[in-house]
Amino acid sequence: MSQDLLLSLITFSFVSSMTPGPNNTMLLTSGVNFGFARTWPHILGVTIGFTIMFAGIALGAGRVFTAFPTLYSVLRIISIGYLLWLAWRIATAGTSDPVVTEKARPMTFFEAALFQWINPKGVMVALSVAANYVSPTNLWGGVGLISAIFITISLISASTWAFFGTSLRPLLANERQVKIFNVAMAVALVGSLWPLVREMI
Numbered sequence: 001m002s003q004d005l006l007l008s009l010i011t012f013s014f015v016s017s018m019t020p021g022p023n024n025t026m027l028l029t030s031g032v033n034f035g036f037a038r039t040w041p042h043i044l045g046v047t048i049g050f051t052i053m054f055a056g057i058a059l060g061a062g063r064v065f066t067a068f069p070t071l072y073s074v075l076r077i078i079s080i081g082y083l084l085w086l087a088w089r090i091a092t093a094g095t096s097d098p099v100v101t102e103k104a105r106p107m108t109f110f111e112a113a114l115f116q117w118i119n120p121k122g123v124m125v126a127l128s129v130a131a132n133y134v135s136p137t138n139l140w141g142g143v144g145l146i147s148a149i150f151i152t153i154s155l156i157s158a159s160t161w162a163f164f165g166t167s168l169r170p171l172l173a174n175e176r177q178v179k180i181f182n183v184a185m186a187v188a189l190v191g192s193l194w195p196l197v198r199e200m201i
Contacts, residue, residue, distance in 0.1 A: 009133050013149055017157035020082055021121040022167065022189060023050075024161045029090050029185045031165020032172060034106040039162045047114025047154040051121070051147050053116040058143045060128040079118035083189060091186035 008068045018024075023046050030039040116122050149160075172178045 010149060013153045016125045017153050022119050025185055025189045027158055027161040028165040029182060030106045031162040032168050032181060036104045036162055041109040042107040042112045042159040043162055045109040046158045047151055049113025049116040049149045050122055050154050054126040054129065054150055055143050055147050057126045058134050059197065068198040079120050082118055087186040087189045091183050
């Protein structure tokens with residue numbers, strides 16, 4: 001890979017990782033509600049899960065989606081449903097309802113890792129990178145290099161969003177403020193689905 005192409009890849013990876021999306025919205029919210037330490041498994045799940053998902057797509061899963069576009073449509077519908085459920089979970093976190101409070105917890109490593117396969121933004125980024133930066137003549141080497149870049153940048157991005165959420169905790173001093181924040185984040189998460197829905201209708 002040439003230096004120009006490598007710089008382009010790093011820039012694209014950084015911008016796509018740092019900009020708002022389902023992962024970053026949930027990491028920010030988790031940082032506010034549970035703190036950085038309890039959000040750490042979520043951070044690792046996003047970082048490692050996305051890298052594995054990219055490698056899987058680059059090494060062959062992308063061809064499956066191309067050959068069976070209906071499968072990808074089903075995946076999108078599942079992702080929309082799951083994200084709507086997550087938005088409800090975020091909106092109801094931090095309330096005084098004892099049932100909700102008892103069930104409230106940060107996302108686990110495996111939940112975050114598996115979520116990458118139905119995260120519409122993440123899947124589209126992985127497909128774009130696989131199509132534009134992976135050379136068939138050096139498939140394994142290219143996938144290895146890009147995976148190393150992704151795991152580094154994703155860790156920085158996920159940690160930054162979770163830390164930012166944690167730093168907001170002192171500003172959200174009471175339950176009402178936390179509730180307003182959570183509802184706003186739930187609305188933002190639902191709003192992030194609009195481009196996906198618009199493309200499907």
